[in-house]
Amino acid sequence: MDTPNRLAAAVSPYLLAHARDPVDWHEWGDEAFAAARRRDVPILLSVGYSACHWCHVMARESFSDPATAELINRSFVAVKVDREERPDLDRIYLDAVTALTGRAGWPLTAFLTPSGEPFFGGTYFPREARHGLPAFTAVLAAVSEAWRGRRSEVAAAGAALARRLASPPPTADADPGPDALGAVYRALERDFDPVHGGFGEAPKFPPAAALEFLLRITDASDAPRAAPMVQATLAAMADGGIHDQIGGGFSRYAVDRRWLVPHFEKMLYDNALLGRLYTRAAQVTGDPGVAGVARTTLDYLVDDLGLPDGGFAASEDADSEGEEGRFYVFTWAEFLAASGDAASLAAPVLGAAPEGNFEGRIVLHRARPAEAVARDAGTDSAEVEEAVVAALEGLRALRANRVRPERDDKAVAAWNGLAIRALAESATVLGEPRYLEAAVRAARFALAELRRPDGRLLRSRRAGRGDVPAFCEDYGAVALGLFALFRADGDPAWFDQAGGLVEDMIDLFGDGTDGGFFATGRDAPSLIARPLNLSDHPTPSDNALAAEALLTLAAYTGEARYGERAAAVFRVAGRLFEGAPTAVAHLAGILAVALAPARELAVVGPAGHPTTAALLAVAEESFRPDLFVAWGDGHCDGGIPLLQGRVALEGRPTAYLCRGHTCTGPTMDAAELRRLLTRRFRLSDGERRVGP
Template identity: 35%
Template sequence: MNSNSISNRLINEKSPYLLQHAYNPVNWYPWSEEAFNKANRENKPIFLSVGYSTCHWCHVMEKESFEDNEVAELLNKYFIAIKVDREERPDIDNIYMSVCQAMTGSGGWPMTIIMTSDKKPFFAGTYLPKKTQYGHMGLMELLNKINKLWIEDKNKLVESSNNIVDFLQDQIVHKKGEISEKIVNDAYESLRDSYNPVFGGFSSSPKFPTPHNLNFLLRYYRAKGDKYALQMVENTLNSMYSGGIFDHIGFGFSRYSVDSKWLVPHFEKMLYDNALLAIIYTETYQITHKDRYREIAMKILNYILRDMTSKQGGFYSAEDADSEGVEGKFYVWDKKEIKSVLGEDADFFNEHYNIKSKGNFEGKNIPNLIGEDLEELEDESIKSKLDGLKEKLFSYREKRIHPHKDDKILTSWNGLMIAAMAYAGRVFGIERYKEAASKSISFISHNLVNHKGRLLCRYRDGEAANLGYLDDYAFLVFGLIEMYEATFESFYLRKAIELNDEMVKYFWDEQNGGLFFYGKDSEELILKTKEIYDGAIPSGNSVAAMNIIRLSRITGDKKLEQKAGEIFNTFAEKINEVPLAYVNTISAFLTSKISETHVVIAGDKDHTNTKAMINEINKKFLPFSEIIFNDESKEIYKLIPFIKNNVMVKNKTTAYVCKNNSCLAPTNDLQEFSNLISK
């Protein structure tokens, strides 16, 4: 908040991002018909600014421009200014980001769009300084230039906006085809060719975790037995953990690293990154049984439970990079400061965490383990001592001014964290993770569903808003499937099936196939987009395709799996051209091509033998297997009719394994069962 004492219309919003701008001298409107009607009535263009509350460059642009009276005077006089939180309205962000990328070749936040009152854009950009510098046009010059053009040649701007929308409309219509059978190998080779063998990852800088790339490589390893695929994953996971992108004092991963060795993070922490990373560390533990990966996954989830979980059970969205107006200030250390906290033990800590007098980041230190032997640090005496020292530093750091926490609760990102908590809970046998997943599901059921039963997108401060988008449905279904396999409570499976059916009802494109980003009952925007690009998070279509395959195999509904095939066909042309951009979709495609393995356990869930068999499953990485528990209830037979004959034999816990289109003899023997699911 700045010194301006008069609020604008954003003061009535719930979004933390919009509220950050509520005392700007800019006469901001939220996205609303009121704003568009006023622009039309007064013959003014719309200035649309899109960002989110933990975005560093959004803060910079606000301080430089939106808190500035000169800028505000121009905006208020010649434009109608609209602020949008991209996390609350991903449909708006999705459309205008595609505009920005088409017009400029890149995108990012804050995003700046100037458009007509009928929402058609004619200018797009990202961060703009107040004044022109280094050859880059400043906001003041841009606003004056646009105003002049609007007065003198409005028709040219309108024509330009129509051409842009027509061009993007043409891009949405995908030419149907078939994904090449060799696409899986093509994706693997693309990752292998871009892999950094020293520090892992698949780019130079900036460097993003992109867990779905690693997720694909583990499935490739499982399907093909290629050890280098696993090696790439392990090196990347170890390097990320060693770097400053991981918060070694308070845990959790930051958004990305600005350098190639993962040292200097962009310090904001996002719920979705930590959910997806917790899953990949858990999966890698299942393959390697290295305690390191289990401990890293647990550190991530413990951070979420400690700092990012509401009392009611919903998971918060993000933590800012900035505190006291300085990026990273909360997280970095002066060597003398560490000495004052740890005393004689400071040298021991500094040696392992690369703390220098000159620092490694703007004169301060980001604790990191780059160059350290991680196996050596697993020596119990070293590990125990370092853990104790980090606890002291954490207690000290807690007294600092914390970064802003975006405490809105998003259905989609909660779905990912539900999946992470459920998956880790069953693999590690930790009930509190499963309980956290259950509480989040309960929170969503009670607070993020409207009177028509429609899923909603965002909850904050007692208010739920915005009809759910594709990601809300797809990611929550993913979480529910994981929760079913973690608990074998049929409620979660039934809910996954129901939500998946609703997703198809609201989002499926009957004419061309695939799933739209926003629903048939949602606000109609200038474009009806379908997202397949697997960027910072996997696309809704790719997650939906994987969910559909899994639900089809669990329930035996073969018609359902055909829907996944239609998704692949809808986007085949794009995927065949650039496999590296659609890796999560290719993971789903690989799953569809692997002969399904069914495992049905029949028995008393609380019996020792039943628990032993389930534990045997949980220890193994079985990405192409679906696990079902026959509790002989009416509901489970209604959901999965084909398991009616898969009952206990000799009144003992019995396992039924079907693979390669044939079913093996049922077994009561734990070792035999273990061998069957290992092959």
């Protein structure tokens, strides 16, 4: 199509990619609904995102086809939505299609009344019927006929589903306790794949929330498999094709149980969550290989997703040159040419063989240990590892000359918040100053570019444009990123900004009736439902992020009202702990911290003093999710309640370990602080447990 449609004025790269479709697309808004009412036709809602492979397939097959477009334009008002820009619409209509069909995903296809009520839907529909799926043109014709011939039935079904979507979740009768943690642990234990790691069957998604929950309970006496499940899954993912063995970073998911063949799109949120997870796992295990995966993942995030203005891009596409995975896979001939003399030793380690493992091509993965290959070859493992390094360098050089997948360069507030947190925490743990520098740049970008003049956060920004107000997850994630920066560099400005965002979050999104937090602000236009998201999917839920931000602020300030708001979130989610425990894994990890009495550590001393550095290093040498750290120079507490009244005794850097802002005797000795931190604060039954 030579003449662009309405999407030519969009901000989202995903919408712009459809600006020359023959479909007469609208963006979501009053204009589209007015047109549907005026023409008395239903709305065809198509939801997707830039890195979605099957979205591209449906676009090529149907939305670029003039005959299909003519049918759409004649019988519907077509609306295109970027799920990353409008997660509220995505969640509402994803839930609707799930209710209608029992499954959902992207591309999401929904048919709505002119009032926005969904009455039919699905996901990808092919151009021609295959694999049990009807042809998209047949679906369009059937829906149009139903709208014309059975209007009252269709409208009634849509209204009933809209009422169901708008119903608030039932709250628990009592606050969730250790039994809720036990339910999540047992569900994960049941679903665990003992052969390949991870949970459930194919396709397999990186289970960041579940693994962090398990990391948080590794000291529980009745959760003996928590640590082994984490270690096995992280090792299997790192060895798999889902992990880019050349450039670092992880793809969205694997199509098989083995983590071997991915859908090749790379998302900012996955790599932020996984980079942080591998960092925390390295603290727990002491395994340098785990720390190495954390570094390559975060290096990918900084080097390949970093934007010139300091923020981070949303994703990289699965496709390049019209083929899925083209950038990442190799023929056997390419492998041999790029690897040279290293090929014979490197091939069995990297799973390279003439027949390939993905449509005749090779997805690199760690198929065999170097030690096993060395035994077979009659050499030592060091020589094999040298060959692997040489092969990967040759393949990297070959790949560098290929067309790289398209990058969706919009900066999403929530995902930038996740990245800021991952980088700030990992900078300290891994000793990587450049991660802290990247986190600071991204935080400055978020506070300057992802806010309106009145202080209201924006959901996303691209090329200086973006006007969608931020959602609850944006406030929670950015606040947690800023709290992590405060912990990393001690600048009280980060704490002030984070605290302000939490207050705004309470005001804009808080449910004053039952507790919990809505996804959309009280200033948002009305939709058929106001989502209150409790399930992780695929990022931590709005309410999990909100609860963690509230508990963090409660620990630093000692103000009980923040903890009470977090407790209300747990109460609202209580039924899910019983009925769908793995869906609230991230929230369960926060609950695990809330049930164990929090500890606060105030360190007072000059930033450059070696004792100050030693005290802070002790605080970060182990994963202690119940420990909240603040430090200042002793001259100004920056308005941080935890630092108020704390001084450097005898002019020497001093640490104060507290519980509920009641502190033990101060110490100036790093070894003594380590001893104090090693003591466990136990639950009232005298034992840290995850069951009743």
